[in-house]
Amino acid sequence: MKITLNGETRELTGPTVQDALAEIGLAGAKVATALNGAFLPAGLRGEILKDGDALEVVAPMQGG
Amino acid sequence: MPVFYGTEVANPLMLGTALYPSPAIMADAFRASGAGIATVSLRREGGGGQDFHALIRGLSIPVLPNTAGCHSVREAVTTAQMARELFDTPWIKLEVIRDDDTLCPDVIALVEAARILSDDGFQVFPYCTEDLSVCGRLLDAGCQVLMPWGAPIGSGRGLNNPYGLRSLRAHFPDVPLVVDAGIGLPSHAAQAMELGYDAVLLNTAVAKAGDSVAMARAMALAIQAGQLAHAANPIEARDMAAPSTPLFGMAVLS
Numbered sequence: 001m002k003i004t005l006n007g008e009t010r011e012l013t014g015p016t017v018q019d020a021l022a023e024i025g026l027a028g029a030k031v032a033t034a035l036n037g038a039f040l041p042a043g044l045r046g047e048i049l050k051d052g053d054a055l056e057v058v059a060p061m062q063g064g
Numbered sequence: 065m066p067v068f069y070g071t072e073v074a075n076p077l078m079l080g081t082a083l084y085p086s087p088a089i090m091a092d093a094f095r096a097s098g099a100g101i102a103t104v105s106l107r108r109e110g111g112g113g114q115d116f117h118a119l120i121r122g123l124s125i126p127v128l129p130n131t132a133g134c135h136s137v138r139e140a141v142t143t144a145q146m147a148r149e150l151f152d153t154p155w156i157k158l159e160v161i162r163d164d165d166t167l168c169p170d171v172i173a174l175v176e177a178a179r180i181l182s183d184d185g186f187q188v189f190p191y192c193t194e195d196l197s198v199c200g201r202l203l204d205a206g207c208q209v210l211m212p213w214g215a216p217i218g219s220g221r222g223l224n225n226p227y228g229l230r231s232l233r234a235h236f237p238d239v240p241l242v243v244d245a246g247i248g249l250p251s252h253a254a255q256a257m258e259l260g261y262d263a264v265l266l267n268t269a270v271a272k273a274g275d276s277v278a279m280a281r282a283m284a285l286a287i288q289a290g291q292l293a294h295a296a297n298p299i300e301a302r303d304m305a306a307p308s309t310p311l312f313g314m315a316v317l318s
Contacts, residue, residue: 029113030117031109032106039145056108
């Protein structure tokens with residue numbers, strides 16, 4: 001299915017958010033997620049992705 | 065030392081982690097200054113996030129994640145929720161920006177976001193202006209610390225409105241106050257502490273200095289000096305001279 005991952009359209013198998021993270025090599029990474037603009041807690045990454053979903057995956061970064 | 069939401073911080077210097085020449089220099093700047101808090105952000109994972117997380121953990125000081133770049137209540141709240149999970153802290157430096165040239169906070173949206181987050185258990189550090197009514201609203205919304213800007217972020221202009229900052233200090237004597245943003249020189253940081261502020265948050269002035277590590281140390285020393293000076297009850301400025309050397313006993317030589 002087509003997912004907008006961090007702003008880029010990607011073809012991902014899924015079907016869950018956790019599966020998608022594994023597909024992009026972030027299965028065990030320290031990341032947080034938002035699905036279609038709303039925070040998706042780590043405990044809810046079993047959520048099934050739908051075609052056209054927008055998934056944001058963020059990580060710790062430098063900041064002031 | 066400052067106490068934020070019941071947590072005593074070891075040093076009133078709050079230091080950002082962005083814009084350093086290298087991760088090693090950043091870590092050295094933290095060590096040289098003894099900074100009490102490290103501010104961080106979260107961004108789309110592009111490969112560097114995991115190493116940075118390890119570096120931050122290695123500093124062994126409390127981390128204050130921010131919502132930098134957010135322009136709406138919804139963006140800021142969602143970012144805060146992600147930050148809480150990612151950094152495992154209820155602390156959030158809440159930024160909601162209105163104007164991109166000055167990075168002036170959208171104080172209306174800020175109050176709304178602060179209320180939503182406080183109600184949800186966050187401990188909010190709002191990046192705000194020195195406006196008394198806005199600061200009062202932020203306290204009403206549940207904030208227990210205020211972080212008025214000294215000057216626009218990254219401008220290095222120092223304290224644009226010392227009167228306003230002094231007035232804020234006088235109005236809220238029991239609220240932890242932090243000057244956040246605009247610091248360029250150690251003397252600016254010292255001035256904030258001389259006004260009775262509890263801490264200073266800065267980043268660019270250290271990270272973009274020719275020698276970040278030395279500047280970090282200079283900032284820490286200035287903050288310490290300003291804090292000591294405030295506690296020592298400084299004299300009032302006056303217009304006319306007042307001789308310090310005694311006139312009594314002066315030899316008559318004319």
